[in-house]
Amino acid sequence: MLLSLVWEKYNLDKKIEGYSPLTLKTYYFQYNQLLCHFGNVDMNVITTNQLKSYLLKMGSHLKPSSLGHRIRCIRSLFKWTYDEGFIQKNPAAKLKEPKLGKRIPKFLTEIEIELLREGCQNTMEKALFEFFYSTGCRIGEVVKINREDINFHTNSVIVHGKGDKEREVYFNTRCSIWLKRYLDERGDLEPCLFITERRPKRRMSIDLIRYIIKRISRNAGLKKEIHPHQLRHSYATHMINNGAPLEVIQSLMGHEKSETTKLYAQLSGKLRYDFYTKYF
Structure with a gap:
């Protein structure tokens, strides 16, 4: 199934599940990044190595936390697509988030x-x-x-x-x-x-x-x-x-x-x- 069609169905499903408009907006941004990189391809042709290359190229300027968020969005989209039977294998299943250092929250005196x-x-x-x-x-x-x-x-x-x-x-x-x-x-x-x-x-x-x-x-x-x-x-x-x-x-x-x-x-x-x- 084409990436754009998958997004339409995924987006509708998540709205029904009660995802907030702000969450869906951030997920849409990540989907759009995928679309710009891969084109409107059949998601069955996307491999794990291609996703890793994409993350390496597009995520090189990102903080580990932002890269981790991008990976979570991709995993969510591909897992849903696989669970719905639209792709035969889930190429995002083995994508791992970068390790994060312990962040101390900044507070005011x-x-x-x-x-x-x-x-x-x-x-x-x-x-x-x-x-x-x-x-x-x-x-x-x-x-x-x-x-x-x-x-x-x-x-x-x-x-x-x-x-x-x-x-x-x-x-x-x-x-x-x-x-x-x-x-x-x-x-x-x-x-x-x-x-x-x-x-x-x-x-x-x-x-x-x-x-x-x-x-x-x-x-x-x-x-x-x-x-x-x-x-x-x-x-x-x-x-x-x-x-x-x-x-x-x-x-x-x-x-x-x-x-x-x-x-x-x-x-x-x-x-x-x-x-x-x-x-x-």
């Missing part, structure tokens, strides 16, 4: 958090910043939140995480105050929690949120580039520093594996120092 607070120029920026920092949400989760999802009685919100899994997260009093002020000032009927500054008012995109966080960091005078995921890292690190159990942080952040959360414990110099002084 409490002083940097305060500087960012001072860098917020209006109510929207204050509400957006406080929401990211006090909930630890992913940017893809924040863009999907609607006003009606917010419960101001419990200072909580149900978010849809990876794999469309729901979890309840909480925000603090400071965030609650700025969120209420922001929503009161808006005067629109848009259901989304965060909307664009310019008309027509619509839901903020991921790119716009990234831009606003960078704008806040510039106004704060910070020399390093700040992105929303650093606020998530900072949320977890500061909770660990304050003594929160790892299993609680894992639940709040929506980590499937405890190993992901344990990275923050390794990162926390204060936690290590506290244990050192306690036991030595």
Whole structure:
């Protein structure tokens, strides 16, 4: 079966399975790279060696993590094609991801958090910043939140995480105050929690949120580039520093594996120092 026809069927199947539009967008990019390299060929003619040569040529400039993502996308597409009976052999079955070094998440100090607070120029920026920092949400989760999802009685919100899994997260009093002020000032009927500054008012995109966080960091005078995921890292690190159990942080952040959360414990110099002084 031709590569383009396989993609149409694969894409439809994954939509039915509940894959997010963002995930399908990244998979489409990888499919398009395959199409540009191999052409619209019958997938039965693609061999393991050809895929390896493709990865060597097209992935030479990629970081190991990005190359690993490309390989996972290719394996997923070819496995599905093989399982559906459209190809006789799966040439991607033996493709292995590159080994990754242990990556320590970058977090912000409490002083940097305060500087960012001072860098917020209006109510929207204050509400957006406080929401990211006090909930630890992913940017893809924040863009999907609607006003009606917010419960101001419990200072909580149900978010849809990876794999469309729901979890309840909480925000603090400071965030609650700025969120209420922001929503009161808006005067629109848009259901989304965060909307664009310019008309027509619509839901903020991921790119716009990234831009606003960078704008806040510039106004704060910070020399390093700040992105929303650093606020998530900072949320977890500061909770660990304050003594929160790892299993609680894992639940709040929506980590499937405890190993992901344990990275923050390794990162926390204060936690290590506290244990050192306690036991030595």
